[in-house]
Amino acid sequence: MDPAGAAAVAVRGPVGGHPDHQPGIGAGSDHDWPAGARQAGGETGRSHAARDLGARRRDPAGGRPLRRGGHAAARVPAAQDRGDREEGRRGAPQAGARGRRTSRSTLSPFRSFYAQLRGFSPAARRFLAFSLVGGVGFTIFNLVFNLYMSALGFSNDLIGVFNALPAAAIIFIGLPVGALADRMGYRRFIVASSVLSLLGASVLALTSVRPVAVVAAGTYALGFITLGVLGSPVLAQLSRPDERVPLYAASNALTWVASVVGFLVGxxxxxxxxxxxxxxxxxxxxxRAAFVAMALLQAVSLGLLIQLARGSNLRPGEVVPVRQLLQVDRRRFARFLIPQALLGLGAGMLLNFVQLYLSQRFHLHTGPIGLILAGSAPLTAIVVLRAPAISRRLGLTRTIALSQLLTAPLVLAIAFAGSLPLAIGLLYVRQLVINTQTPLSQVFAMEYVEPRERARLASAENVVFSIGFGGIGPLLSGFLQVRGGFELAFGVAAVFYVLAGATFLALFSRVRLPSESS
Known part of the structure; x- marks a missing residue:
């Protein structure tokens, strides 16, 4: 499993999770404005409007400023689509001063990455450190869990059921956690989830009793997935609007740095x-030696998280009345969640079984499997860091959709690969392609809705994605594997990648976000 597909998770990253908030918009605000639009309108948006005022003329009917050619300009750099309001003609996206300096730099990607890290806020850097350590532990779990369950004597279809259990649990707790975190703040929830993961990791390291091991693995995964629910909104709250896209890219790049260490240790x-x-x-x-290392890393990450919780402002930006916790922009939520559900199905059918695919088809054990999975991580980190530059050329929506569409033929080729070098090459290319969209999708989600709805959208996204990734996906894949092998299971996964990309492009091809205008 790659981290980008995990908590979303973000694979969403170690804390996605996706993985993936700012002080919110008050009640009665314009529900067509995305998260961050009010803030951008007060700062970035106003400065842009003042600067461009002389270059525009007024629309006689509506009084809105028009660009040359008669195209209506946005009032603020917000997400717009023609179903809700007119879209201004898309100009060349303007990168901020830091983005221009980075893109023109002659530094190597990793030196440039280090320079970016120094520019982030101290709280954001602390969160990245926590994500890095926790991500190493979660990568170990992803590598070893299915192999451990197989060593305990469970069949592939039953292992698929075990992979589905945390997703089943997150269905019941994900939305309440997100809603309560929007109201009460994130501190107590992320600390409690980290403690839960430490408990599960410790039990896994100490016992091989089958029922206990299954429950312990579920406890660890449940705690980490809950962290994934809140990871994106926490990162959004700890970041400035001008640093958000590079910060999410850096977070995902560190996920891949963590995966190198995690795959090698695991x-x-x-x-x-x-x-x-x-x-x-x-x-x-x-x-179980791998689980010992995982438990130690989880203990270190808990210490880092406690320091972050003490020193950072993780209080809610707006106290939402209890009766309004489930009052969200359902139309926007549904539009975003449909392609996420399809993507989760495809990813769940493939990524939960990559280890068993390499083990059963090519007769490898943990050492070579870990080395193979770690090998692509440095390249993936570089690709993730380049994602903002790619999105500036193609736009967020097109970059996300094309990344998902181009993944489908690669998954199909993996299903029928008969030689180990070919399979490794295809796995690497697939990983590079699909993870181009990971940080962009997280930014898209956080800016598409109002700030006060971010944790709830992150919760809903994790629930929906987990239903596919950790629930229906592995169940369906395991069912198909025992009847038609990896060819049938991964072939169906490729179909879901096509559906996800096509649906996202159809729904959001006319949407423009604040980060594309700043």
Whole structure:
């Protein structure tokens, strides 16, 4: 599983999760404005309007300023679509001063990345450090869990059921957590979720009793997925509007840095344990060595999170009355969640079984599998860092949709790959292509709705994505694998990638967000 597909998760990243908020808009505000539009209208939007006023003429009917050629200009740099209001003619997206300096720099990608990190707010940097450490632990879990369940004697279809259990739980707690976090703030929720993950990781490291191991794995995953629900809104609240796109890109890039370490530690900890007398690297005792490392990392990340919670403003920007917690812009929520559901199905059918695909088709064990999965992470980090520049050329919507559409033929080719080098190459290219859209999709979600609805959208997104990624997707994939092999299961996954990209493009091709105008 790659981190971008995990908590969304964001694969959404280690804390997605996606993975993926700012002080909100008051009640009675314009519900067509996305998250951040009010703030942009008060700062960036007003400065743009003042600067461009002399270059525009007035619309006699509506009094709105027109660009040359008669196209209505937006009042503020907000998400617009023609179904709700007229869209101004799309000009070349203007990058901010920091974006222009970065794009023109001759520094290497990683030196440029370091320079970007120094420009983020201290609270944002602390959150990135927490995400990095937690992401290493979550990558270990992603690598070892299915192999551990297989070593315990469970079949592939039953392993698919286990993968679905956290998703089933998040259906019931995701939306309430997001709604309450919008009202009460994020501090207590993210700390409690991290404690839950530490408890599950510790039990996994100590026992191989089958029922206990299954419950412990579910506890760890549930805590981490809950963190994924709040990851994007927390990052949005800790960031300035002008740094949000590069910050989300940096967060996802660090996810891939974490994945390199996690895949190597998770892959070679069982190898080392086996050499020290625990038996085969695929034995239960050897595999538990990876969970020991995961528990230690989770303890470190909890300490970092407590420091972040003490020193950062994670209070709600607006106290939402209880009766209004479920009062959201349902139309916008539904439009965004439909393609997310399709993407979750495709990702869940593929990513939950990559380890077993490499193990069962090519007879590999944890060490080589971890090395293979770690190999593409540095390249993926570079691609993620370049995502803002790509989106400035193509636009957020087109970049997201094309990334999903181009993934489909790669997934289909993976299904029928008969040689290990070909399969590795296809897995790498697929990972690079699909993760171009990961930080952009998170920014899209946070700017498409009002600030006071961000945690609820993040919750709904994680619930919907998890139904596919951790619920129906692995269930369907495991069912198809025992009847038609990986060819049938991954072939159906490719269809869902096509549907996700086509649906997103159809729904949002005319939408423009504040980050595309600033």
């Amino acid at each position: 892959g070679y900890a069982p190898e080392l344990a086996g050499r020290l007398g625990a038996g085969s690297p695929t034995s239960l005792v050897s595999l």
